[in-house]
Amino acid sequence: MSGTLGDLGEFGLIGALVARVPTGPHVSLGPGDDAAVVTAADGRVVATMDLLVEGRHFRRDWSTAYDVGRKAAAQNLADVAAMGAVPTALLIGLCGPPDLPTGWALELYDGLRDECAVVGAGVAGGDVVGGDTVTVAVTALGDLQGRAPVVRSGARPGDVVAVAGWLGWSAAGLAILGHGHRAPRAFVEAHRRPEPPYDAGPGAAVLGATSMIDVSDGLLADLGHVSRASGVRVDVLSGRLDVPAQMRDVARALGADPLNWVLTGGEDHALAATFPAGTALPARWRVIGRVHAGTGVTVDGRDPDVAGGWDHFDRG
C-alpha cells in the first residue's frame, strides 16, 4: 500500500492494520470496540508493557519495519514467558508522523503478527496516534495455566543458575552495524530479530525453577536483579558460557571482548533461571553458575570489572 499515514487517516490506517493481524484463539473480542476481551483461563492474567522509541531502540535505516515489529513483540512475549506463562495476546500502540509511509506501519504489523504466531498469541487491540517520533508501545498478556508465577525473588543458596537461548549475539550484531558492516549475518540477524526461547519459560516453571528473568539488559545486570530480589550472591562461571568461535573472530576484528558481549549484551532475550541443585535439566538449559549466600553478582568468584547493563537516561 503506497502513501503515508496522513493520506490514509487514523481510521483508515486502523482498518488496514486490523485486517493484517489475526486475533487468535485467546481473544474473545478483538479490535473495533472500546476495549478487547481476552481469555484468562485460570482467573489471573500476566501483563507487561514496553515502549520502543525510534533512535533509542531501533533505527529505520538499520532495521526494517518488519524486524522492528518482530522485536517489539519478542521482547514483550519473552517477559511473559519469563514468568512461566504462555503468551495469549498483544495490544499495540503506534505513534507516527503524518509522513510515515503506510507501508512501514503495515510491515511493522506483519512482524508483530509473525512473532505472535510463534507462540500462538494474537493482537487484541491498540491505538494509533500522530506524533513526531515513531514510538511503539506493546502490552503482552499471558496465561499461567494454574501455576504460580516464577518471580525474581525465589533464588536460594545452592541453586544452580541456567540459561536457555542466546547471549551476546545481539550485542555482536549491534557492534557490527555500528562499524558500518552488514556481516556476519548471523549476528546482525540476531540483533534485528531475536529468537527468545519462549516455551522454555513455562517449561522452567514445570521443572521447578525457583526464579527466572528475561535477559534484556545483559546477563550480569539481569542476574543483579535476581540477586537483589532474592538476597543472594549469584556466581557466573565464565568457562560455562558459550562464546562461539565466530563471535571471537568478530570481536578480534572489531577490537572488542566477546565475553563482554556475552556478559553484558542485552536484547537476545535469553531466559536465566535458578533451579534446585540436582534438577534434571533438558539440554536447552545450560548451567552457567551457582547461587550462594551473600549479595551481588560475581564472575568466577570475583567482582566483574565490566560495566553491567544499560541505563536509558545515562548521558555518559
Add this chain to the structure above:
Amino acid sequence: MSGTLGDLGEFGLIGALVARVPTGPHVSLGPGDDAAVVTAADGRVVATMDLLVEGRHFRRDWSTAYDVGRKAAAQNLADVAAMGAVPTALLIGLCGPPDLPTGWALELYDGLRDECAVVGAGVAGGDVVGGDTVTVAVTALGDLQGRAPVVRSGARPGDVVAVAGWLGWSAAGLAILGHGHRAPRAFVEAHRRPEPPYDAGPGAAVLGATSMIDVSDGLLADLGHVSRASGVRVDVLSGRLDVPAQMRDVARALGADPLNWVLTGGEDHALAATFPAGTALPARWRVIGRVHAGTGVTVDGRDPDVAGGWDHFDRG
C-alpha cells in the same frame, strides 16, 4: 524531588515511581518482576491501550503533570467502563527526555494514582524509557464480573439513545485556553481533568444496554461508530442535549457554537449507550435520541452540517 530523569537514572526513577502508586486489591504481583499478575475473576480480562503524546494530546504549559496523569488514566478507565466492566489495573509506559524534571514524572504518577483510586484500580507495572518527546502509554485492564461485554454492534431500531456524564465541557475548556483565557474555571478544569461516569458503565450492562461507547472523539463521531457497527441509523434530538447557560455565554464571547461543542467535542469521556425502549433508566442517563432502521447519524432527523470527530493525522 528535584533534578531530572537524567540525574536519577532509569532504575532510580522506576523505584521512585513504584513507591508512589499502590497496586490495589486486584494485583496479585505488582511492579518489580518481568510482568505483573492481575486477577481476572471470571476467566476473562478486558484490555485497552491509549497513547498520549506531548503537543498532540496535552501541553505542559496548559496542564500540570498531575492533570495529564489523571486524564491519561481517565480515558483508559472510561474505555473499560464502556464495555460494562470494572477497571482493575493499569500498566504505564513513560517516555521522556533526560532533562524532564523528576518532579514532573512523580506528579504524573500521582495523577494516575488518584484517578485509579476513584474506581479502586491499581498500577500493576509498566516501563520507563528515554526519548525526545514526552509520551505516556496506558493499558487498562478490567473485570466483566460474569456479564457479557456491551459492544458497539448491539443497537436495534426502537432502542433509545442515552448519555451519562458531560458533553462539550472539555471542548469549551480547550477553546477558552486556545484564546489565552483561564476562566470560567469549570470548563478549563473539565478539559484538564475529565470526570467520566465510570460506574454508569457496569450499571448500563446491568440495566440491559444493547450497545455502549465512550465518547472520546465527539458524540456524533462516536455514535457513528455505533451506527456502523450495528447497521442502524442513530438520531440525536438536539433539544434533549444539555447546553448549560454558562456554556452558551462562553460560546457567545468566543464566537463559537455551543451545540457544536456538545455534538463534536471529545475528551469528556461521557458514556453513550442504547437501551430497549421502556427501560427504566436512572436519572444519570439522559435520553438524547432514538435508534432507527437505516444508516448514519442524524440530528433531528437531518444530516448534521457540522464536521464530526477528529482525525489525528488530518493535516488540514
